[in-house]
Amino acid sequence: MQLFIFDDYESLSHRAADEIISLVKQKPNAVLCLAAGNTPVLTYKYLVQKARDENIDFSNCVFIGLDEWVGIPPENEGSCAWFLRKNIFNNLNFLPSRIHLFDALAVDLHTECNAMDRVIFYAGGIDLMVVGIGMNGHIGFNEPGTSFDLYSHISQLDATTRLVGQKYFKEQTSLGLGLTLGLKHLLESKKVVLLANGRSKADIIQKALLGEINPAVPASIIRRHTESIIMIDKEVASHLKQKDN
Numbered sequence: 385m386q387l388f389i390f391d392d393y394e395s396l397s398h399r400a401a402d403e404i405i406s407l408v409k410q411k412p413n414a415v416l417c418l419a420a421g422n423t424p425v426l427t428y429k430y431l432v433q434k435a436r437d438e439n440i441d442f443s444n445c446v447f448i449g450l451d452e453w454v455g456i457p458p459e460n461e462g463s464c465a466w467f468l469r470k471n472i473f474n475n476l477n478f479l480p481s482r483i484h485l486f487d488a489l490a491v492d493l494h495t496e497c498n499a500m501d502r503v504i505f506y507a508g509g510i511d512l513m514v515v516g517i518g519m520n521g522h523i524g525f526n527e528p529g530t531s532f533d534l535y536s537h538i539s540q541l542d543a544t545t546r547l548v549g550q551k552y553f554k555e556q557t558s559l560g561l562g563l564t565l566g567l568k569h570l571l572e573s574k575k576v577v578l579l580a581n582g583r584s585k586a587d588i589i590q591k592a593l594l595g596e597i598n599p600a601v602p603a604s605i606i607r608r609h610t611e612s613i614i615m616i617d618k619e620v621a622s623h624l625k626q627k628d629n
């Protein structure tokens with residue numbers, strides 16, 4: 385695990401975008417899992433700019449969705465699908481046939497999870513995951529207490545996720561279940577980049593990086609991954625140091 389501390393959100397986002405760009409240059413058919421959420425918005429903006437400047441081709445890449453809110457259709461602005469379309473797919477030339485997202489409206493959610501696992505398996509595994517961290521320490525919808533041994537699964541969203549998740553929606557939305565890749569996918573991916581910025585994430589990052597490696601704080605699993613990079617800004621880091629002393 386490597387930890388990088390940046391002066392600000394902008395420099396963190398530049399560095400995260402560079403990670404994605406350099407992988408795709410090296411491996412044009414990379415399997416990418418790029419999370420939705422507020423944290424990576426600027427990373428994806430810079431990714432799009434850099435990809436245009438350097439003429440990077442994403443048409444051979446495979447895109448794997450990290451998670452989705454069950455029951456929320458892709459045309460709802462709060463859905464992960466909507467976010468990914470707006471921030472990534474509308475701006476980079478991923479082929480629709482190589483984009484694999486959970487169908488939040490699937491009748492059989494177990495089958496949906498198994499199908500995602502098969503896609504990842506046959507794609508040869510994930511090369512790079514870029515993820516955020518929830519206020520409760522979740523990655524994707526791997527909520528506190530979730531086994532590190534799971535692949536894709538249906539997640540019972542915890543109270544924090546249901547509450548914090550309202551920020552993505554225009555109106556109050558009932559959230560109950562999620563579909564998510566599992567932490568086993570994260571452990572097996574060739575590289576993971578975890579991003580966190582802003583004071584509100586300081587406490588949970590401190591727990592994830594300095595506390596026990598334990599499903600109670602799902603993001604603590606990042607320390608088990610030899611090719612993981614944590615990118616945080618100074619606001620997150622200063623809290624880390626205070627707590628550390």
Ligand code: PGA
Nearest residue numbers: 421422423516517518524
């Ligand atoms: P955020 O979400 O980037 O919107 O803070 C992170 C997460 O819940 O995983």
